[in-house]
Amino acid sequence: MKTATWAIAAAACVATSMALSAVEAATPKTCSAACPEILAQVCGSDGKTYDNECLFEYAKCSQNLEIKIVSKSKCKSSGAGSQTGSSSSSGAAIDCSKRPACMEIYQPVCGSDGKTYGNECELNVAKCDNKKLKVASKGECSSAAGSSSFDCSKPQCQEILAPVCGSNGKTYDNECELRVAACKDKKIKMVSKGRCGNSTAKPGSASGSGKCTKMCLDVVDPVCGSDGKTYNSQCLLENAQCTTPTLKLKSKGECGSTGASSRVAAGSAASTSGSVGCEKACTKEYKPVCGTNGFTYDNDCLFKNAKCANCSLAIKSQGPCNNASGAAETEKPKKAAAAALSVSVATLAVAATSVVCVISSVLL
Numbered sequence: 001m002k003t004a005t006w007a008i009a010a011a012a013c014v015a016t017s018m019a020l021s022a023v024e025a026a027t028p029k030t031c032s033a034a035c036p037e038i039l040a041q042v043c044g045s046d047g048k049t050y051d052n053e054c055l056f057e058y059a060k061c062s063q064n065l066e067i068k069i070v071s072k073s074k075c076k077s078s079g080a081g082s083q084t085g086s087s088s089s090s091g092a093a094i095d096c097s098k099r100p101a102c103m104e105i106y107q108p109v110c111g112s113d114g115k116t117y118g119n120e121c122e123l124n125v126a127k128c129d130n131k132k133l134k135v136a137s138k139g140e141c142s143s144a145a146g147s148s149s150f151d152c153s154k155p156q157c158q159e160i161l162a163p164v165c166g167s168n169g170k171t172y173d174n175e176c177e178l179r180v181a182a183c184k185d186k187k188i189k190m191v192s193k194g195r196c197g198n199s200t201a202k203p204g205s206a207s208g209s210g211k212c213t214k215m216c217l218d219v220v221d222p223v224c225g226s227d228g229k230t231y232n233s234q235c236l237l238e239n240a241q242c243t244t245p246t247l248k249l250k251s252k253g254e255c256g257s258t259g260a261s262s263r264v265a266a267g268s269a270a271s272t273s274g275s276v277g278c279e280k281a282c283t284k285e286y287k288p289v290c291g292t293n294g295f296t297y298d299n300d301c302l303f304k305n306a307k308c309a310n311c312s313l314a315i316k317s318q319g320p321c322n323n324a325s326g327a328a329e330t331e332k333p334k335k336a337a338a339a340a341l342s343v344s345v346a347t348l349a350v351a352a353t354s355v356v357c358v359i360s361s362v363l364l
Contacts, residue, residue: 031061031062040052042069044060044070044075049074056069102121107119110135110140111123111134116141118160123135152180163195164190164194168187223250223252225237291321292314
């Protein structure tokens with residue numbers, strides 16, 4: 001009798017295990033690639049450097065890697081292969097056979113070929129085809145839109161938001177987009193960085209110095225200003241110097257207890273005086289919000305960028321505005337329901353296993 005009971009229990013456990021495996025295989029695995037565009041490198045146990053922890057988790061998920069973070073910094077081992085994460089914006093050596101994707105962060109560098117690259121990683125990728133290529137200087141090669149360094153036959157622009165104002169009164173998402181327009185109309189030149197605004201400057205006259213309109217990353221590398229305020233990065237302090245020329249760098253790190261309450265971060269009111277540095281580079285993450293102006297913004301970051309130009313703008317509701325048919329929104333609830341059903345089946349299977357094991361232990 002005990003042998004028969006044990007056999008039944010064993011068979012039930014095997015059947016339940018197979019059912020759980022089937023449910024796990026049928027449940028779709030989702031790996032989110034929507035990562036913030038910040039450089040906070042971590043070293044994986046696979047010996048690779050990842051630009052931030054989010055990108056590490058994405059690589060681990062999408063490639064089914066059994067790895068963990070071994071340090072909150074770049075891997076110490078040398079060699080091209082060990083310096084390549086799932087994507088990069090740094091100037092680390094790269095493996096030309098793999099040509100990694102570079103992060104969409106606009107930190108321009110001027111190459112020895114006279115071309116402006118979005119960041120040092122992009123220049124290093126181009127270096128695979130031109131071994132003599134090197135960084136000539138930090139920043140863009142030239143502010144002239146019609147510069148010969150731009151290849152009009154193969155215009156390829158990154159999907160980043162670093163707006164510039166053209167001499168035709170139009171705002172372009174970034175300087176590359178303006179240069180593409182200049183390929184068709186040679187008269188178009190960059191007037192200033194940032195959106196054109198209502199009272200546009202005269203063509204050829206930029207408002208303030210080049211520092212005034214820097215795009216600052218939302219990173220924390222604090223510096224103390226001579227005004228007693230702590231700035232989250234030197235970039236933000238340099239932006240503030242545009243409106244306060246007497247402002248100087250007092251020291252690296254936070255100001256101290258007396259200045260702790262006065263802190264300037266990317267996107268804060270203090271860093272956006274006169275629309276300077278207000279807009280941030282945003283990821284492609286889709287978490288829509290509805291503004292009080294009736295427009296749907298793909299994520300909160302894009303909404304905040306719009307709020308820079310319209311202080312009265314506020315979030316009306318989470319999710320897209322109800323001015324569309326809503327047909328495209330039905331897929332997500334269906335997928336969520338399917339995922340919930342898979343979880344429910346798995347839960348019931350686990351419960352059944354527990355009951356069978358309890359009964360078996362009592363009978364045995």
